[in-house]
Amino acid sequence: MVGIVIASHGEFANGILQSGAMIFGEQENAKAVTLMPSEGPDDLNSKMKEAIASFDNQDEVLFLVDLWGGTPFNQANSLMEGHKDKWAIVAGLNLAMVIEAYASRLSMNTAHEIAAHILGTAREAVKVNPEELEPADSSVAAEPAGQSNTGAPGKFEYVLARIDSRLLHGQVATSWTKSTLPTRIIVVSDVVAKDELRKKLIQQAAPSGIKAHVVPVNKMIELAKDDQHFGGQRALLLFENPQDALRAVEGGVPLETINVGSMAHSIGKVQPNKVLAFDQDDIDAFAKLKEAGLDFDVRKVPNDSSGNMDDILKRAQAELNRQK
Template sequence: MVGIIIASHGEFANGIKQSGSMIFGEQPNVVACTLMPHEGPDDIRKKMEDAIASFEDPEQVLFLIDLWGGTPFNQANGLFEGHEKTWAIVTGLSLPMLIESYAARMSMESAQEIATHVMQAAKDGVMIKPESLAPKEEKAAAAAPAAGVKGGAIPEGTVLGDGHIKFVLARIDTRLLHGQVATTWTKTTQPNRIIVVSDAVAHDKLRKKMIEQAAPPGVIANVVPIKKMCEVVQDPRFGDTKAMILFETPEDALRAIEGGVDIKTLNLGSMAHSEGKVVVNKAIAMDKKDVETIEKLRKLGVDFDVRKVPSDSPENIDHLLKKAKEELKTK
């Protein structure tokens, strides 16, 4: 696995590493190297040398550095000599760059291949609102991915692909479309459409707009009522669609599946705590209705993949249900 050194002036490297962990989960072979005000060039060089020595493969190292020409860059550049064929340095450190590097490591084994790939991701991560402030050529480029993909533009009865929508991920998450979903899960499952299925959100104009605008570049986000989703799965115009489908509650997922949405596995990512619920792990709280609904889903043959991000180890749903039942008895 390619080792990653995140280097910066001050605590920026530590902070962005922590942010990356919140979104993508803890990552091996990643070290933050900081140059503090009381330190000099030799200090951060030593930190980088120690980081490289700790990596599984010291021959594949990617440096993500805050500023070209600064001390962290200069020291990395000094270490770079003799490794020009395998190492890589990218400056302009940002969270989109770091997240893309984590995702790229899952399929790329070369630091230089990842470096080439993340440059575009870093550029795409710079966006502006209102869009009218962006240069005209950038606005045109941003609009391009959405052209010609709206279902309404395709004549009714048209069959695309095999006529059946593909679900690359079906997830229960109280927060619906947020950082972990828009980055980590999107990059690992590669959907071309994100569909939030919720009667409540579909009738909330503000929440609906926020979700549609939170879609990552190149992916369309839609919010539909449960009944509409049951109709969509019967529409052959969505045969070329690779969808990530998001539910706010287990109850919504059950209604959709009973209505004909063919889901075999549900990723259980987050269920927020509220009055009447008990906490069963760091991200999931359940009440009696949740427990009953999940048990109904399992009787329908639905498997549960319990984890916040792909890098997490799946938890056992039976253990979580047992814990919920025991704690609910004492309430």
């Protein structure tokens, strides 16, 4: 895996590393390096060497730095001597760049590949509101031709509905979007819809060319019934939990299969396998989804073999019964 050094003047690198973890999960082989007011170039150089020494693969290193020509850039550039055939630097650090770099590591094996790939995403993340403030020759890429057909008669086509407590993260942003080719990623959650920070982070985490939205469950039900504006739109729905998915289905969102990817463990839940944890409310919600005729596809990524949801739920129920 390519190692990533995020470097900045002040605490910016630490903050953006933390923000990236909120969206994409904690990352191995990724370190923040900061230049504080009391420190000099040599201090930063030592920190960068220490970060690189912690990586599993020190042959492939990508530096994400705040300013071209600044001290973090200059120190990374000095360390690159003798490694230019493998290492790379991208300046102009932003959150979209970091998230795209994380996602790219799942399918790309070299720092050069990732550096070239994330440039477009980093540039597209720079936008302005009101939109008329953008210059006419703005280099911010428009939505790819053929991807946007909003306004055409018809309803959404649902290419994937997934339950994942992490919502939009690397497995969704890369593997699932590539296999299902959505035009829209829609996070369906009353809780997230009220959290402006999480909404913005999710929107920024969307892969290039795919719009991300966050809507309450009732709004998704309303959108699902609209047959005038969503013709040609391929929707990937993300739910934090089975209860929200059940409300959507009972309200009329026409799903046939739900992919069950990840449900985080918390107090009161049992964990019958490595990635799924349940309490009684979860088990009851899945039972009602099954009664409604839905099938379950238990996979983290498309290449995984599907698990048996009935067996998983039986193990979870037995463990909960033992705890009573």
